């Protein structure tokens with residue numbers, strides 16, 4: 246493992262913002278990851294840093310960047326169980342301008358199943374591609390999501406109409422409180438849009454996940470993967486921390502606008518704030534629910550812009566937008 250003192254964290258995030266960690270440890274295998282978890286205190290975990298905003302003053306204590314990468318096919322003909330497609334709440338008001346998934350969605354739930362065990366630091370794009378190369382499908386819907394498998398589980402990410410939890414079988418986690426590895430079964434935990442059991446239990450650090458995937462049509466799956474990337478690349482800027490705000494509830498939107506609206510639509514159409522800047526942080530011209538770093542942005546620029554958006558929505562419509570990204574370090 247690599248160990249650095251007083252080391253800048255910005256390079257380890259997609260938005261390229263963040264002050265130093267007192268100690269940064271980069272682990273390359275699960276053994277190293279568990280070792281680092283056992284032998285340090287005051288720990289913050291970083292996957293690929295694609296859903297975080299790290300403070301300009303950095304993070305006190307030890308940051309462990311999890312770069313363990315392994316994929317193991319553990320059972321090629323498990324007893325099949327019904328695929329539970331939960332349908333995500335993600336939506337776009339202008340699919341022709343943003344993302345239209347309806348034309349590339351299909352059902353593969355009748356295909357033979359396969360169980361695959363993946364270490365939590367494995368980058369999602371690597372996992373998808375390497376599984377497709379082996380004829381294993383299911384994860385193609387999560388194209389162009391720059392996180393690790395651990396981050397995908399922690400956030401229960403969504404792609405197209407699917408949640409990551411639709412494919413989870415079980416999760417192994419290191420319990421910081423007792424130093425033990427514990428196994429959790431997907432069916433015993435609650436999963437919601439962008440929410441998982443692990444967000445409520447920060448003492449549990451995900452080390453491995455076992456996914457129930459398909460021996461499906463990998464040529465079709467790769468077509469979907471590529472088609473989805475070519476749509477997303479136009480509207481989801483990589484120099485960001487992903488979507489800033491969750492969409493407000495359907496009930497609230499129906500009261501205000503007669504139909505469900507996305508946070509991006511509200512910022513764009515109701516505030517007219519597409520392109521608005523605070524310092525080097527800007528509401529993306531590609532998609533108003535993304536804030537990009539124009540090269541000089543600080544975490545304070547981004548958090549001030551987020552606060553301005555929240556205040557404006559609160560003043561105009563009397564509700565609070567819920568921030569999806571995780572703030573790490575001190576923002577007071």
Ligand SMILES: Cc1cc2nc3c(=O)[nH]c(=O)nc-3n(C[C@H](O)[C@H](O)[C@H](O)COP(=O)(O)OP(=O)(O)OC[C@H]3O[C@@H](n4cnc5c(N)ncnc54)[C@H](O)[C@@H]3O)c2cc1C
Pocket residue numbers: 259289290291292293294295296297311365366389390391392393394395396397398399400401402403404443449450451452481482483485486487488571
């Ligand atoms: C261009 C772009 C497109 C995106 N598209 C999507 C999308 O379509 N759908 C979607 O849902 N998200 C999307 N995201 C958001 C983001 O990529 C996902 O949430 C991703 O899964 C985060 O994973 P990560 O490894 O980068 O986590 P990080 O940002 O590194 O960490 C996020 C949180 O997870 C915790 N964490 C990470 N690993 C572990 C672990 N092993 N155990 C316990 N806790 C852990 C961290 O402590 C932190 O609190 C997008 C982001 C970008 C920049």
